[in-house]
Amino acid sequence: MKLYYADHLVLPLPEGHRFPMEKYARLRSRLLASGAFAEADFCVPDAASDDAILRAHDPAYLQRVARGTLDVAEVRRIGFPWSPAMVERSRRSGGATLAACRSALARDGGTACSVNLAGGTHHAHRDFGSGFCVFNDAAIAALAMRAEGRVRRVAIVDCDVHQGDGTAAILADEPEVFTCSLHGAKNFPFRKQTSDLDIELPDETGDAAYLTALDAALQSVFERAQPELVIYLAGADPYAGDRLGRLALSIDGLRLRDERVLAACRDASVPVAIAMAGGYAEPIDDTVTIHVNTVTTAARLLRDGA
DSSP states (O other): OOEEOOTTSOOOOOTTOSSOTTHHHHHHHHHHHTTSSOGGGEEOOOOOOHHHHHTTSOHHHHHHHHHTOOOHHHHHHHTSOOOHHHHHHHHHHHHHHHHHHHHHHHOOSSOOEEEESSOOOTTOOSSOOBTTBSSOHHHHHHHHHHHTTSOSOEEEEEOSSSOOHHHHHHTTTOTTEEEEEEEETTSSOSSOOOOSEEEEEOTTOHHHHHHHHHHHHHHHHHHHHOOSEEEEEOOSTTBTTBSSOOSOBOHHHHHHHHHHHHHHHHHTTOOEEEEOOOOOBSSHHHHHHHHHHHHHHHIIIIITOO
16 A cells, blocks of 8 residues: 655744644654554655646646745635745645555555545635645546546545535536535535535534444445545544544544445445545644554555455
């Protein structure tokens, strides 16, 4: 199972910035220390090319990002100060989900899985970035897999606490890419888009109600979409201790969520690419633990078809 990372590319963020950039390096370090993965399992992806990005994004927006000509409002909406590192990091994040999809689809036999140890940048729209998201890695990857003739039908299963609004908007006219989002009804973004399947959950949902809703959603995804590839956004932010989430799931509940999604892929023999998506807990190690659990659960359930 290949694990793609770009945590050596660190954004120069101002002191006190609320985005937990260090979680990515901590995640890779914890996975290496676990003994479950070898050094050779970890790969630095190529950056997403302009051609790949432009399937999902407007050319003028890509140029403004690449040249550093975003206006003040655009930079504020993204939430990161512009820098060459921001551009390269965003390209690599898109490239990591592309590589994870290609790797998962390349396996012959069994249910394959590969992982982007970042990604899940689902608030990026076609012509603007938002909510710490510059380029939409899931949309880029889904459209690339179709354009490359690797698959015809893709399902994006988004279990971040926030709706995948950018993903829904970009892919609204792509009937062969099914978008599913389970998210907090009252959480960001406050102006929602329309996914193929939106499950809006109340504050303080908790483990049991969340898992019941997830089971129904997964049944609908596989029946309606019949995907040949699943891109799974495994946000850590539905956690009860997350600063930006309010769904009140436990760490064990999130592990069970991962098991549900990944077992559904295994049972349908559908390859899956995983992206980590959001996580803003204090202490940060809670977020890292949730992400570690996602990756190790994938290895246990899918790598050997167990």
